[in-house]
Amino acid sequence: MLQHIQEFGSNVIKTFDELVAGIDPRIKDYPLMQSPVPMTGILLCYLFFIMYLGPRIMAKRSPFQLKEAMIIYNFLLVALSIFIVYEFLMSGWVTTYTWRCDAIDTSNSPQALRMVRVAWLFWFSKIIELMDTIFFVLRKKHSQITFLHIFHHSFMPWTWWWGVGYAPGGMGSFHAMVNCSVHVIMYFYYGLSAAGPRFQKYLWWKKYMTAIQLIQFVLVSLHATQYYFMESCNYQFPIIIHLVWIYGTLFFILFSNFWVQAYVKGKRLPKQDIKSHQNGSAVYTNGSSPLLRPLLWMTGIRTLSRALRY
Template sequence: MVNMLQEIREIGSHAMDIYDYLVAGIDPRIKDYPLMQNPIPMTMTLLCYLFFVLYLGPRIMASRKPFQLKEAMIVYNFLLVALSIYIVYEFLMSGWATTYTWRCDAVDTSNSPEALRMVEVAWLFWFSKIIELIDTIFFVLRKKHSQITFLHIFHHSFMPWTWWWGVSYAPGGMGSFHAMVNSSVHVIMYFYYGLAAAGPRFQKFLWWKKYMTAIQLIQFVLVSLHATQYYFMDSCDYQFPTVIHLVWVYGTFFFVLFSNFWFQAYIRGKRLPKQDMKQCQNGTAVYNNGKHHENGNGIIHGLTTTNGSVHHENGSVHMGKMKKA
C-alpha cells in the first residue's frame, strides 16, 4: 500500500511537471486574452457543453415541446456571417495578403503591429468555435436529436480543444491558413442558414444548397494541399510542425467524409428524396408534391462543423387540412 501511494505521488508529480512545462510554453502575447491563461477554463467549458447536449439538455426537453427559435436563429446566423467576414479580413491584413508567401511562413513572434494583429485574429477564430457550440444547443432545444451525431459532437468539442493549443503556441504562420479558409466557408454557410431560418418565402434563393458541399470539399483540398507542401520542402523554419501534421489529418479526414456524403446524397440519392434534394433547409418546413419535409442544420459544417445527418418527417398533407390548420 505504501509503495502504491508513493507511485501515485510520483505519477502526480510528473503530470504536474508536464502541465507546468506546457503552460510555460504559451505565447506571452496571448496570455491576457480570455480563457487563455491555462487550458482548464477552456476544458471545463467544453465538458459543460458535452454534459448539457448529451445528458442534461435532452432530459430537460424530454417532457417539453420543441422551442420555436426562428428569430434567435436568424440573428445568430447573420452575426456569425459578420464575424466570419471580419476574421477573414483580419487574417488577410495581418499577413496573408501582405507579407506571407503562402508557402513556408513562420510565426512572427515579435510585438510589431502586424504580428499582434495576427495574434488577435487567431484568438478570435478560436473563440468563434466556442460561439458555434450554440449550434448544438439549438438542436437540443428544438429537439432535433437526429442532428446530434457523434461526428457533430466530436468536431464541435475536439476542434476548439486542439485549436486552443494551436493558438497558444502558434498564433499565425502557415498553420493559420486553414483558419482563414474555414472562416471564408463559414461566411457562405451561415448566410445560407440565416436565409433558410427566415422561412419558406426565401426558398427561391436557396437553390444552391447542393453546392455548399462542393465548396466544403474544395476547402479541404486547399487545406490539405497547403499543408502537404511542407513535406516536400528542403527546409522550412515554421516553428510548430505538429500543427501542420494535425491540419493535414483534419483536411484529409473530412475530405473523405464529405466525399462520401456527396456521393450518397447527390449521386446515389439515398439521403434525400430526389425531388426534394434542393429544398430541405435549416429549420424550415418545405411542402412539395403534397409532402412535408423538415430539417435542422442539415449541411455538414466546414472544418468547424460536421453534421451530415439529414432528418425527414414525411407525411401526406391535403391542402384542405393545411388551410384548416
Template sequence: MLQGIQDMGSQAMDLYNYLIAGFDPRISSYPLMQNPVPMSIILLCYLFFVLHLGPRFMANRNPFQLKEAMIVYNFFLVALSIYIVYEFLMSGWATTYTWRCDPIDTSNSPEALRMVHVAWVFWFSKIIELMDTIFFVLRKKHGQITFLHIFHHSFMPWTWWWGVNYAPGGMGSFHAMVNSTVHIIMYFYYGLSAAGPRFQKFLWWKKHMTAIQLTQFVLISIHATQWYFMSSCGYQFPVFIHLVWIYGTLFFVLFSNFWIQAYVKGKRLPKQGMKNQNGTAVHTNGKHLENGSKHRKYVTSDGFIHENGTSNGHSTSNSSAHYDNGKMKRA
C-alpha cells in the same frame, strides 16, 4: 504503490508546467487563455448538455420556436467571419506571407499583434458556434446531432486553443482563414433558410454546401502537404502542420461519407411508419399531420425532403426544402 502514484503525479505536473511555459506570452492576457481548464470545462459542459441534460430536459416538452434567434445568430456569425477573414489577410496573408513556408512573427509589431488578436477571435468563434447544437437540442432536431457534428464542434476548439497559445500565425493559420471564408457562405445560407420560405428562391446553391465544405478540406491538406516537400522551412511548430494535415484529411473522409450516404446511396430517407418529433405518424403514402396541418412529403433526386403544406406553422411550396436551423434536412 503510493510512491509510484506520487511519482506519476509529479511527472504529470512537470509535463503540464512544461507545456504552459511554452505558451506565447502575447496571448496570455486574452480571456480563457491562461490554462486549459476553463476551455475544457466549457467543452465538457457542452457535451453533457448535448448528450444528456438537453435531451432529458426536452423529453416532455414541445420544441422551442427560435426563428428570430436563429436569424440573428446566423447573420452575426456571417459578420464575424467576414471580420476574421479580413483580419487574417491584413495581418499577413495579403501583405507579407508567401502562402508557402511562412514562419510565425513573434515580434510585437502591429501586424504581428494583429495576427495574435485574430487568431484568438477565430478560436472564440468556435465557442460561439457551439450554439449550433444547442439550437438543435432545444428544437428537438435530434437527427441533426450526428457524430460528425459533435466531433467537429468539440474537437476543433480544443485543438485550436493549443494552436493559438503556441502558434498564433504563420502557415498553420491558413486553415483558419479558409474555414472562416467557408463560414461566411455557410451561415449566410443558414440565415436565409431560417428566415422562412419566401427566401427559398435565393437558395439555389443549397446542393453545393457539402461540396464547398469538401473543397476547404482539400485546400487545407494541399497547403499543409507543401511542408513535407520543402528542403527547409523556418515554421517553428511543425507539429501543428501534422495536425492540420490530419484534420483536413480526416474531415474530408467524414464529409465525403456524408455526401455518399446522402446523395449517392440515398440512405437518409424517412422510414415508413416512423413518427416525427411531435409524435405524429408519417404514413407510407407520404401524408402526415404536423401541428394540425396536413402534409405530403416526397423525396427528389437531390436528396432533400420536399413538402406541400405547412411546417411548424410556416408555409412552403412544392419545390421548397425543409430546413433545420437553416441546415438542409436531407432525406
C-alpha cells in the same frame, strides 16, 4: 504504492505546468488563455448539456420556436466570419506571407500582434459556435446531433486552444482563414433557412454547400502537403501542419462519400427525426442519451449527411 501515485501526480502537474509555461506570452492576457482548464470545463459542460441534461429537460416539453434568435445568431456569425477573414488577410496573408513556408512572427510589431488577436478571435468563434448544438437540443432536432457534429464542435476548439497558444500565425493559420471563408457562406445559408419557407426559393444552391466544403479540404490539404516537399522550412511547430493535413484529408474523404451517396446515387435521407438508433446514426432515443457509438457513426454515411443539415 502511495509514493508511486504521488510521484505520478507530481510528474503530471509538472508536465502540465511546463506546457502552460510554453504558451506564447503575447496571448496569455487574452480571455480563457491563462490555462486550458477553463476551456476544457466549458467543453465538458457543453457535452454534459447536449448529451444528458438538455435532452432530459426537453423530453416532456414542446420544441422551442427560436426563429428570430437563430436568424440573428447566424447573421452575426456571418459578420464575425467576414471580419476574421479580413484580419487574417491583413495580418499577413496578403501583406507579407508567401503562401508557402511562412514562419510565425514572434515579435511585438503591430502586424504580428494583429495576427495574434485574430488567431484568438478565430478560436473564440468556435466557442460561440457551440450554440449550434444547443439550438438543436432546444428545438428537439435530435437527429442533427451526430457523432461527427459533436466531435467537430468539441475537438476543434480544444485543439485550436493549443494551436493559438503556441502558434498564433504562420502557415498553420491558413486553414483557419479558409474555414472562416466557408463559414461566411454556410451561416448565410443557415440564416436564410431559419427565416422560413418564403426564402426557400433562394436556397436552390444547398447541395453546393458540400462542394464548397470539399474545396476547403482540398485547399487546406494541398497547402499543408507542400511542407513535406520543401528542402527546408523554418515554421516553428510542424505538429500543427501534421494535424491540419490529417484533418483536411480525413474530412475530404468523408464529405466526398456523402456527395456521391446524396447527389450521384440519390440516396437522400428523410428529414424526419429518427426515433431509433438504426445504423448508429442517432444520438438520442426518445429524449435519452445512450453511450456514443463512434465506430458505427464514423462508418455510416447517415452520420455525415445529418451533420451537414441544419
